[in-house]
Amino acid sequence: xxxxxxxxxxxxxxxxxxxxxxxxxxxxxxxxxxxxxxxxxxxxxxxxxxxxxxxxxxxxxxxxxxxxxxxxxxxxxxxxxxxxxxxxxxxxxxxxxxxxxxxxxxxxxxxxxxxxxxxxxxxxxxxxxxxxxxxxxxxxxxxxxxxxxxxxxxxxxxxxxxxxxxxxxxxxxxxx
Amino acid sequence: xxxxxxxxxxxxxxxxxxxxxxxxxxxxxxxxxxxxxxxxxxxxxxxxxxxxxxxxxxxxxxxxxxxxxxxxxxxxxxxxxxxxxxxxxxxxxxxxxxxxxxxxxxxxxxxxxxxxxxxxxxxxxxxxxxxxxxxxxxxxxxxxxxxxxxxxxxxxxxxxxxxxxxxxxxxxxxxxxxxxxxxxxxxxxxxxxxxxxxxxxx
Numbered sequence: 001x002x003x004x005x006x007x008x009x010x011x012x013x014x015x016x017x018x019x020x021x022x023x024x025x026x027x028x029x030x031x032x033x034x035x036x037x038x039x040x041x042x043x044x045x046x047x048x049x050x051x052x053x054x055x056x057x058x059x060x061x062x063x064x065x066x067x068x069x070x071x072x073x074x075x076x077x078x079x080x081x082x083x084x085x086x087x088x089x090x091x092x093x094x095x096x097x098x099x100x101x102x103x104x105x106x107x108x109x110x111x112x113x114x115x116x117x118x119x120x121x122x123x124x125x126x127x128x129x130x131x132x133x134x135x136x137x138x139x140x141x142x143x144x145x146x147x148x149x150x151x152x153x154x155x156x157x158x159x160x161x162x163x164x165x166x167x168x169x170x171x172x173x174x175x176x
Numbered sequence: 177x178x179x180x181x182x183x184x185x186x187x188x189x190x191x192x193x194x195x196x197x198x199x200x201x202x203x204x205x206x207x208x209x210x211x212x213x214x215x216x217x218x219x220x221x222x223x224x225x226x227x228x229x230x231x232x233x234x235x236x237x238x239x240x241x242x243x244x245x246x247x248x249x250x251x252x253x254x255x256x257x258x259x260x261x262x263x264x265x266x267x268x269x270x271x272x273x274x275x276x277x278x279x280x281x282x283x284x285x286x287x288x289x290x291x292x293x294x295x296x297x298x299x300x301x302x303x304x305x306x307x308x309x310x311x312x313x314x315x316x317x318x319x320x321x322x323x324x325x326x327x328x329x330x331x332x333x334x335x336x337x338x339x340x341x342x343x344x345x346x347x348x349x350x351x352x353x354x355x356x357x358x359x360x361x362x363x364x365x366x367x368x369x370x371x372x373x374x375x376x377x378x
Contacts, residue, residue: 020359021253026320030348031355050300053309056316057296059216060289061282063255068290069297084286088278091254092262096274099263102248117367118251120337121359123327124344130320131349133313142314149318154325163315171311172304 006042007075007082014067015086019094022118025063025087027125030132032070042074049136056164064088141176202236202268208280210234211261215285226260237264257281340366 013035017028029052037048051069055062064087071083105111134146149163170176210229217225231242245267249259258281265277299305331337340362347358 017355019253020356021255022251022359022363025255027348028355030352034352034354047300049313050297050309053313053316054293054296054300055289056312057309058289058292060285061215061255061258064258064282064286065289065293068286069293072290072294080290088255088258088282091252092258092274092278095249095252095254095259095262096266096271098252099245099248099266106244113370114367115247115251116337117370118363119327120331120334120340121344121362121366122251123324123331124341124362125348125355125358126327127321127324127341128345128348130317130322130324131345133317133320136313142310145311145314146318146321149315150322150325153319153322160319163319164312167311167313167315168308169311171307171309171314174303174307176307176310176314 006040007071007079009040010036010042010071010074011079011082011086014071014083015090018067018087019090021091022122022125025066026129027122029129033132033136036070036074043070045136047073049133052133057168061088139176141170145170145176202273204269204272204276206234207265207269207273207277210236211265211277211280212284214257214261215281216288226257230264236268336369337366340369 014032017032018025021028033045033048036043037045043051048070051066051073054069055066058065064084067083067087068080072080102111134143145167149167152158152163153160167176214226214229217229227242227246230236231239237245245260245263246256249256249263252259258278261277261281262274265274267273269276296305296309300309328338328341331341344358344362347353347362348355
């Protein structure tokens with residue numbers, strides 16, 4: 001298994017990532033993968049991709065579950081719970097505090113300027129998150145599925161659930 | 177037109193705000209139940225279900241106010257939908273409402289999802305499940321990219337915004353810089369370059 005000393009640095013890093021994850025947690029996936037797989041070798045690339053795939057295949061708070069599974073792989077159930085808590089408790093406390101203030105000044109010029117400045121950074125990070133996950137897939141067939149999913153999402157009003165299910169079915173048939 | 181606001185768009189927003197200033201009285205149980213449903217339905221994109229359930233099904237918020245809360249949460253750190261949950265809960269019932277909505281969103285769905293997912297991960301070595309998960313990951317990566325592209329669409333007229341988005345993408349995906357470096361480097365630059373919006377809709 002993994003060195004028990006890994007738990008504290010992992011939970012600390014997840015806590016840090018959660019507090020800088022502007023635009024949602026998908027944007028931190030590249031950094032998380034480099035930390036967990038690349039720098040520390042706690043999980044293999046395949047295990048990391050499995051965690052991401054599993055949370056897409058089940059209902060519930062996806063990204064909190066993703067952090068929980070990484071914590072679970074590294075330090076068992078206690079670290080899974082700790083990873084979940086640091087993912088949402090500090091951001092929730094911040095959201096609660098900031099919302100009252102934000103709501104009061106929603107029409108102020110400075111607020112509109114911040115909104116316009118933050119949006120493109122956020123969007124670039126989200127796309128990078130998807131790109132990095134696509135790259136962990138093996139081979140051209142997986143890439144075709146990713147590109148097809150992008151195209152169908154943009155061009156049609158299809159329920160995303162069908163795209164996820166179709167990808168899973170193609171994979172289960174051994175085509176990817 | 178007796179309000180002090182000078183711009184048309186602003187006047188409209190504050191008028192909307194007045195209309196929606198007296199929200200329906202919701203029980204904590206109703207908040208818990210609604211966000212339990214959002215979470216349990218939310219394969220892939222919980223935002224879609226949050227909007228459908230809160231705006232269409234329950235009619236607790238109008239489109240505009242939901243969009244306002246969402247855009248606020250989109251640039252707070254953390255899982256977006258969780259932020260939306262806390263803000264909507266707080267909007268109706270203060271701290272207790274925020275906790276009730278959050279508990280609905282997390283407690284049962286996390287437990288169910290963790291048990292299901294742990295089971296799937298234990299069998300992750302079998303060939304069929306490997307293929308299944310690989311296919312799901314490939315499709316889900318596409319959904320994330322498409323969501324990003326959708327969000328980018330309104331910014332097309334602003335070359336600066338497109339350049340900043342490209343830099344953020346390149347820093348993280350190509351140069352593999354740590355997220356903290358990318359965020360701290362680009363956010364101040366991007367805000368500095370963002371021109372304060374002139375009169376809306378000219």
